[in-house]
Amino acid sequence: MLNIPPPPTGAMPLDSPYYIQRPSDRLGLATIENQGVTLSITGTRQVGKTSLLARLLAAAQNQGKQKVSLDFQGWEKEALRETELFYRRFCAQLSARLDLSDRVEACWQKYGGAGSSYCCSRYVQDYLLEQVVQRGAKGLVIALDEVETLIDAPFRSEFFGLLRSWHNARAAEPNMKALDLILVSSTEPYELIEDLNQSPFNVGTELKLEDFTLAETEQLNAAYQQPLQADELAELYKRVGGHPYLTAQVLAQVASNQISRMQLWQTAHQETGVFGSHLVYHRLRLEKRSELLEGMQLIAQGKARQVSKDVAIRLEMAGLVKSSPKGYVPRCGIYELYFRDLSANSAPELPSESGNSSPNPRSTEGNRGGNPWTSGSFYLLVAVVVMSLVAAISRAVDLIVLPIVLVSGVLVVMVIGAFQLRQDDRFSEAGFVTLMQETLKRLPLIRKVMPPSSDKKS
Numbered sequence: 188m189l190n191i192p193p194p195p196t197g198a199m200p201l202d203s204p205y206y207i208q209r210p211s212d213r214l215g216l217a218t219i220e221n222q223g224v225t226l227s228i229t230g231t232r233q234v235g236k237t238s239l240l241a242r243l244l245a246a247a248q249n250q251g252k253q254k255v256s257l258d259f260q261g262w263e264k265e266a267l268r269e270t271e272l273f274y275r276r277f278c279a280q281l282s283a284r285l286d287l288s289d290r291v292e293a294c295w296q297k298y299g300g301a302g303s304s305y306c307c308s309r310y311v312q313d314y315l316l317e318q319v320v321q322r323g324a325k326g327l328v329i330a331l332d333e334v335e336t337l338i339d340a341p342f343r344s345e346f347f348g349l350l351r352s353w354h355n356a357r358a359a360e361p362n363m364k365a366l367d368l369i370l371v372s373s374t375e376p377y378e379l380i381e382d383l384n385q386s387p388f389n390v391g392t393e394l395k396l397e398d399f400t401l402a403e404t405e406q407l408n409a410a411y412q413q414p415l416q417a418d419e420l421a422e423l424y425k426r427v428g429g430h431p432y433l434t435a436q437v438l439a440q441v442a443s444n445q446i447s448r449m450q451l452w453q454t455a456h457q458e459t460g461v462f463g464s465h466l467v468y469h470r471l472r473l474e475k476r477s478e479l480l481e482g483m484q485l486i487a488q489g490k491a492r493q494v495s496k497d498v499a500i501r502l503e504m505a506g507l508v509k510s511s512p513k514g515y516v517p518r519c520g521i522y523e524l525y526f527r528d529l530s531a532n533s534a535p536e537l538p539s540e541s542g543n544s545s546p547n548p549r550s551t552e553g554n555r556g557g558n559p560w561t562s563g564s565f566y567l568l569v570a571v572v573v574m575s576l577v578a579a580i581s582r583a584v585d586l587i588v589l590p591i592v593l594v595s596g597v598l599v600v601m602v603i604g605a606f607q608l609r610q611d612d613r614f615s616e617a618g619f620v621t622l623m624q625e626t627l628k629r630l631p632l633i634r635k636v637m638p639p640s641s642d643k644k645s
Contacts, residue, residue, distance in 0.1 A: 198237040201245055205410050205435065207403050211394040212239060218392045219243050220250060222326055223357045223364035225391025228371045231518065232506030233432035234396045236371050240330055243369060252367065253324040255284045260333040270342040274303040278310045281329070287318055304342075304349045311353070316366055326365040335374045335504050348385035374504045398429035398518075407438060414442040419451075426455060428519035437461060456524035466525050469507060483507055487526035491515045 199206040211228075218224050226243070228236050244254045257280055259267070266276045278291045291310065298306045311329075319327045337343045350370070356363040368387065372379065376388030383389055399407070401424050408420050415423060415438065427433040440446045446461055454460035458467055473480035482498035485491065491499070491514040499515045502508045507522055508515045517523035 198241055199235075201241060205407065206238060207235075207399065207406050207410075207431075209235075209396070209403065211396055212242065214392065215239060215243050215394045216246050219247050219328075219367070222367075224367050225354045225387060226367075226369045226394060227376065227388045227391065228369065228394045228396065229376065229388075230373070230396030231398075231503065231509065232373050233430070234398060234506075235431055236373070236396055237332060239394065239396065240332060240369060240371055244328065244330060247328045247367065251325040252328050253285065253319045253322070253326070254328045254330065255281055256330040256332060257281070257284070258332040259336040262336070267337065267340050270345075271303045273340070273342060273346075274307040278307055278315075281311070281315055285315060285319065287315065290314055304345055308349060308352070311366075312356075312360075312363065316362060320362075320365055326367060328367040328369065330369040330371070332371040334370055334372045335379065338374070338379060338504075344380050344382065344385065347380045347387055348382070350387040351385050351390065354387055354390050373506065374500060375510075378500055399424075399431055399434060400429060404429055404434055407434060411438040411442045414438055415448065419448060422452065426452065426520050430519050430521075433462060433465070433519070433521065436465070456521050456528070462521055466521075469505070470529070472505070479505075483522075483526045484529060486515050487517050487523045 215226060215228070218226060228239055230236050240256070244256060248254050257277070262276070266272050275291050275295065278294070279289055282289045282291070294310045294314070295303075295306050298309050316327050337346065340346070350368060353363065353366060353368065357366070368391075370387060372388070376386060377383070379388070380386045401421070404420060404424050408415055423434065423437055427437070437451065440461060441448055441451065451461060455462060456466075457463070470480070473483055478495075478498055479501060482494040483502055485493050486499070486502070486508055494502075494515065499508065503510065503515070507518055507526075509518050517526070
């Protein structure tokens with residue numbers, strides 16, 4: 188029996204036989220051997236950036252350097268909004284991860300008047316770097332992952348400018364040559380800082396990770412002991428476009444007989460298929476911001492020009508779209524088909540990306556069966572009430588007034604029903620507006636059945 192591990196869900200272990208080394212790996216490993224380097228790893232999500240970072244840090248440690256890594260994705264919102272809190276937290280976390288005493292308060296008391304970014308610079312250079320070198324390390328490597336998390340931070344440009352100043356300081360301050368920087372981002376660097384002269388991303392060495400080539404896909408297939416034949420592998424590459432995570436998902440599941448090759452593509456772009464939990468995970472994230480879901484659907488329909496630049500950038504950061512000469516397009520065919528065909532009532536509840544069940548806000552079929560508004564009992568009750576009212580009113584008013592009462596009652600029932608159908612998402616906004624317009628157009632019918640007033644003077 189084949190010993191196939193479960194499909195990958197995060198960074199690949201250093202000794203994993205399923206890690207595919209690419210040209211960027213070799214360039215990065217050769218660069219980190221030097222002193223005073225700045226490396227930027229860029230690429231969309233789930234393309235292998237964190238796995239590459241882990242290998243670069245391990246190589247640096249083997250050379251006698253002290254490493255420290257921060258991931259901004261896990262930081263609280265307050266620290267990403269308030270400038271001084273951010274810089275204090277940045278320095279404090281570096282101290283903790285390097286197992287050094289926290290001297291942040293003392294540094295701010297000494298240099299606070301010069302600003303938070305200056306305090307941070309002094310803290311790194313005068314304290315952290317000096318302590319690491321005194322321990323006997325050949326240098327300090329500071330790795331910052333998920334730096335695109337700072338895209339909305341008010342101090343974003345200032346912070347990246349500070350990192351650029353550390354890079355530049357190596358030329359004039361010998362001790363700064365012991366500092367290496369590695370920056371990891373899921374978006375294009377120019378989206379993070381406008382002034383290229385202050386950018387830390389266009390200096391040093393850039394390692395740009397792309398989706399797998401067909402040759403790299405074949406390497407991974409071989410690592411899984413070739414569960415797919417050549418024509419099937421070509422179909423896989425066509426469907427997922429070399430997406431490393433999705434490619435590994437398919438190969439691992441086919442190799443472990445979790446899914447047959449025959450049924451692989453029948454429902455691949457649906458929530459019941461092999462990528463179901465992955466697709467649901469992305470949909471649920473986009474639904475938190477309706478403009479992102481709408482933008483993704485427009486791009487999947489080939490209408491990228493109708494999507495704002497900000498929305499397109501955030502979809503690129505999410506790993507769902509990519510830039511092309513024709514504008515933004517879905518990252519792979521699976522995403523294109525799924526978001527193009529996505530409709531309000533076609534999303535059953537499925538596990539989230541992590542494998543835990545997640546409530547599906549779109550799946551309300553189970554609740555509608557007992558809902559009196561949609562089951563028909565409500566309208567039956569209203570009909571009975573209306574008929575009772577008509578019977579009662581007929582005794583108190585002239586018969587010529589009854590058509591007015593009857594038509595008005597029917598219109599009221601229609602409006603109430605339309606409102607409830609719209610609330611249950613069983614009626615589109617456009618359809619609701621059309622129905623209301625048609626209802627209002629029918630109001631003249633009431634005037635037509637009204638008799639001329641007997642009090643009207645001749």
